[in-house]
Amino acid sequence: MAAASTPARSSAHLSQPVRVVLRVRPFLSSEAASATAPCVSLLGCHPGGGVTVQLKDQHTSRSEQYKLDAFFRQEDSVSQIFDQEVRAVIPSIFEGINATVFAYGATGSGKTYTMQGTEDFPGLIPLAASTILALCTGTWCSVEISYYEVYMERCYDLLEPKAKEIMALDDKDGNMQLKGLSWVPVRSMEEFQELYSIGVQRRKVAHTGLNDVSSRSHAVLSLRVSSTDVVKGKLNLIDLAGSEDNKRTLNEGIRLQESSKINQSLFALSNVISALNKNEHRIPYRQSKLTRLLRDSLGGGCRTVMIACLNPAEYQESANTVSLAARSCHIENFTSSSKQETPKLKIDMEAKLRAWLESKGKTKSIQRMDGLFSPIASKTPLSVSHMKQPTSSRIPCRVKAMDQDGGKIKKILFDPVVHVPTENIPREHRQTEVNTPKKVVLPSVTPCNEKHEASLRKALSPISSNMVPVEQQIPDNGNCPVLLEPQTPIEKRNIVEETPGATPLERFNALGSNLKEALVQQYLDLLNVANKEELQQLKGIGARRAEYILELREDSPKPFKTLEDLGNIGLSSKQIRDILKKTATGIFK
Numbered sequence: 001m002a003a004a005s006t007p008a009r010s011s012a013h014l015s016q017p018v019r020v021v022l023r024v025r026p027f028l029s030s031e032a033a034s035a036t037a038p039c040v041s042l043l044g045c046h047p048g049g050g051v052t053v054q055l056k057d058q059h060t061s062r063s064e065q066y067k068l069d070a071f072f073r074q075e076d077s078v079s080q081i082f083d084q085e086v087r088a089v090i091p092s093i094f095e096g097i098n099a100t101v102f103a104y105g106a107t108g109s110g111k112t113y114t115m116q117g118t119e120d121f122p123g124l125i126p127l128a129a130s131t132i133l134a135l136c137t138g139t140w141c142s143v144e145i146s147y148y149e150v151y152m153e154r155c156y157d158l159l160e161p162k163a164k165e166i167m168a169l170d171d172k173d174g175n176m177q178l179k180g181l182s183w184v185p186v187r188s189m190e191e192f193q194e195l196y197s198i199g200v201q202r203r204k205v206a207h208t209g210l211n212d213v214s215s216r217s218h219a220v221l222s223l224r225v226s227s228t229d230v231v232k233g234k235l236n237l238i239d240l241a242g243s244e245d246n247k248r249t250l251n252e253g254i255r256l257q258e259s260s261k262i263n264q265s266l267f268a269l270s271n272v273i274s275a276l277n278k279n280e281h282r283i284p285y286r287q288s289k290l291t292r293l294l295r296d297s298l299g300g301g302c303r304t305v306m307i308a309c310l311n312p313a314e315y316q317e318s319a320n321t322v323s324l325a326a327r328s329c330h331i332e333n334f335t336s337s338s339k340q341e342t343p344k345l346k347i348d349m350e351a352k353l354r355a356w357l358e359s360k361g362k363t364k365s366i367q368r369m370d371g372l373f374s375p376i377a378s379k380t381p382l383s384v385s386h387m388k389q390p391t392s393s394r395i396p397c398r399v400k401a402m403d404q405d406g407g408k409i410k411k412i413l414f415d416p417v418v419h420v421p422t423e424n425i426p427r428e429h430r431q432t433e434v435n436t437p438k439k440v441v442l443p444s445v446t447p448c449n450e451k452h453e454a455s456l457r458k459a460l461s462p463i464s465s466n467m468v469p470v471e472q473q474i475p476d477n478g479n480c481p482v483l484l485e486p487q488t489p490i491e492k493r494n495i496v497e498e499t500p501g502a503t504p505l506e507r508f509n510a511l512g513s514n515l516k517e518a519l520v521q522q523y524l525d526l527l528n529v530a531n532k533e534e535l536q537q538l539k540g541i542g543a544r545r546a547e548y549i550l551e552l553r554e555d556s557p558k559p560f561k562t563l564e565d566l567g568n569i570g571l572s573s574k575q576i577r578d579i580l581k582k583t584a585t586g587i588f589k
């Protein structure tokens with residue numbers, strides 16, 4: 001049977017800012033034994049376009065229904081998705097209209113399978129590349145590609161790795177430029193595949209508790225069409241990192257930090273999509289690196305298709321994905337008959353709040369929330385020891401290669417596996433517990449700035465206030481209840497007084513550290529309250545950043561809480577350090 005969705009994308013669909021479609025992957029053999037029916041099913045197609053789907057928890061009979069633009073079933077192929085959702089946006093890039101297609105969903109839900117594909121079943125990326133190349137044949141048009149990843153809120157070139165990260169900057173005409181990003185011409189699919197496979201090997205992936213080969217970064221492949229050296233438009237094809245419920249992944253250390261950044265940026269992306277489809281005046285592009293980088297390809301007449309990928313065996317995860325995806329469409333609230341069902345509105349709010357808390361790494365708050373919201377969680381306490389996966393089989397870093405059934409990694413589209421000596425692997429990816437021989441890909445040459453970042457953070461660690469109402473920190477969600485987020489009480493203290501036995505040198509050093517903290521805090525406070533003229537007078541800010549700051553303050557009254565928040569106005573950690581150094585030096589002039 002054909003994909004249960006609206007027919008081929010019509011011109012009416014093209015006027016929709018963001019089209020949201022669902023795709024549910026087949027059960028993997030590891031899931032088949034316990035699987036009964038997929039947690040998501042199609043209820044009906046609407047004559048005017050759109051479908052209604054139902055999500056149902058087999059264990060509790062909770063269920064919700066959502067209206068979205070299209071639904072692709074387990075048996076539907078990627079080429080069906082391409083024909084129905086992507087093919088129609090391609091001609092528009094030849095007319096100067098950018099387009100973006102992205103796969104969104106929980107870890108292990110089939111995003112990479114959909115975007116990258118396998119040797120036998122090419123994904124949307126190779127399908128789009130071959131279609132664009134074919135359209136250029138016999139014309140003056142040429143194609144270039146770029147490929148980058150956003151990892152831990154930093155952006156790196158995957159085609160021509162460089163030490164510097166890629167920055168989104170406005171040129172003098174106000175057009176956004178990705179400074180440092182390489183664009184490589186391709187004339188054939190052979191050239192495309194060669195480049196793309198090299199980039200894929202460089203992408204950060206790792207074994208997690210939920211996916212053998214899990215993407216740890218958002219990867220953006222762009223195909224840009226030019227005619228007689230004038231750029232016309234580009235198509236971005238994005239394989240997002242998966243949202244993760246860290247109760248299930250049991251992530252720790254670097255994996256937990258990655259996961260927090262992943263969830264944070266996915267939430268920011270869903271805020272942008274939601275604002276676009278609601279035609280809001282202000283689109284919160286500056287909430288994350290990813291949305292800043294995609295500013296010229298999301299909204300403003302661009303075509304966007306969001307493919308929300310679902311794991312048929314995971315009800316709660318799927319409900320979270322669809323709930324966030326449906327924020328972009330018109331959510332329709334349907335009544336449900338079972339007494340045990342959680343009202344739709346509540347689920348939606350819970351999912352939003354949970355996503356936000358996760359994005360901030362607030363696991364304690366999530367646990368409290370589970371107590372508050374979830375009837376299941378309160379009845380069946382989670383046993384961590386029961387869930388904990390053995391770490392001995394973890395493989396730190398390897399190319400994400402798709403198989404048909406989740407188990408063994410087969411050689412597919414590329415020939416990705418290369419033996420690399422451990423010392424060539426960045427420290428955070430090194431395997432410490434594995435005894436079995438490892439196969440890893442060429443390591444990413446992405447620089448590891450963490451040590452440097454950590455020391456900067458330590459040296460300039462800001463003074464945070466205690467008890468911050470969570471609601472204040474949620475940018476656009478006025479519905480959420482005020483949750484007080486307890487933090488370790490911090491007293492403003494004088495280290496010199498508290499350490500009576502300190503040597504004169506120690507006292508002097510402590511004084512310097514207090515001064516540093518005070519300077520940082522004053523500087524952040526100033527950015528939170530100063531008017532435009534005052535901001536412009538600050539070193540390193542200038543007119544454009546002053547405007548950005550005022551815009552950020554409209555989204556959130558105090559956008560700068562830590563030095564890292566200065567990344568939101570495009571300042572690198574080196575620039576931040578330089579500004580503070582100059583400010584401190586200025587005191588003694």
Ligand SMILES: Nc1ncnc2c1ncn2[C@@H]1O[C@H](COP(=O)(O)OP(=O)(O)OP(=O)(O)O)[C@@H](O)[C@H]1O
Binds near residue numbers: 025106241243405406
């Ligand atoms: N349509 C499909 N048909 C067959 N197998 C699939 C399909 N979609 C996904 N899979 C399999 O499911 C597993 C998880 O898929 P995939 O790695 O694409 O998930 P993901 O959403 O990209 O995960 P992550 O966010 O952790 O990177 C893989 O083993 C993949 O081969």
